[in-house]
Amino acid sequence: MNKSITLMLMTSGSRGVRKLEISAVALWLGAVALIVAFGAGVWGVTRVYQTYTGARQFHDDYAALVTEHARVQISYAALEEQLATLEALEENVRHVLGLPGPADEGADSGTLHRGGGAADSAPGEPAELSLSDSSQAADITRVTADNELSDGIPISDESVGRATRLLKSLERIELLTVNEIQDLATTPTVTPIGEGEPYWLASGFGMRNSPFTQRRQFHGGLDLSAKAGTPVIAPADGVVTEVWDVKQGGLLGNAIKIKHGQRYETVFGHLNKNNPFAAGLEVGAQVTRNQVIGYVGRTGRTTGDHLHYEVRDNGERVNPYRFLLDRVDR
Secondary structure, three states, rough: OOOOOEEEOOOEEEEEEEEEEEEEHHHHHHHHHHHHHHHHHHHHHHHHHHHHHHHHHHHHHHHHHHHHHHHHHHHHHHHHHHHHHHHHHHHHHHHHHHOOOOHHHOOOOOOOOOOOOOOOOOOOHHHOOOOHHHHHHHOOOOOOOOOOHHOOOOOOOHHHHHHHHHHHHHHHHHHHHHHHHHHHHHHOOOOOOOEEEEEEEEEEEEEOOOOOOOOOOOOOEEEOOOOOEEEEEEEEEEEEEEEEHEEEHHHHHHEEEEEEOOEEEEEEEEEOOOOOEOOOOOOEEEEOOOOOOEEEEOOOOOOOOEEEEEEEEEEEEHHHHHHHOOOOOO
């Protein structure tokens, strides 16, 4: 059953009161339309507010990004300056150490230049000195985003390549320097007579007339005459490999042999009869340059108190005289 609502409208003019009749359905539809319109308005206002809030957040984030970009630009400029300084320093170090330049890397012999003493050796590369691959040593982040900010930071393959080459070069220099220090430490370079003790060269290396037979024979070392009991010192770092008494030493009498690294050996003969060896000296003992290892004497076949001193390079006896960098010719 249809229901309707009658409205009485007062109008001006000759008609007076007018009668308006509205059905319930129309009234209900109108109410629904009004509610929908109101809801749409609320939703629209909410969306506008959300858009405004998002825009403000984007603006703040962008401002922070611009600030960070400016900071990174400054840091990168400083990094480039430091990289250039390190490259100049690396070049100077290479020059001082006699290493080839980057363009001549393949010509690197693996040793540093040094003067005096024996010829340069080719040091090995112990496992404990192996350095990590330089590609894993640097974490370089490149800016690759395609936007207006990335153009301001020219981090290129060239920069990465410079850093990688510099790192590899410095690692190589470090390795060679450590090896060279070890090599020098095990090269016999000092006179094996205690510092400040008087001595003189009684017989040199090579062919000579034997003091016992007066026949020509090869003498494989130096005879350094000194007073009995004069300290004998190690000419380099090493390990004692032989300690001979008078019976074992034969013509050398009481004697010592020391292994220096992989290349050199030294032999010390005719040591003192009553006090030949330093306290604690035995096979396997570690010795350092200038450490007292024994005392001058006249055991074995000898005409007087002196030290017979040999240097062996890869097992071959060589002239010890050219190793005495501290020698005083007399």
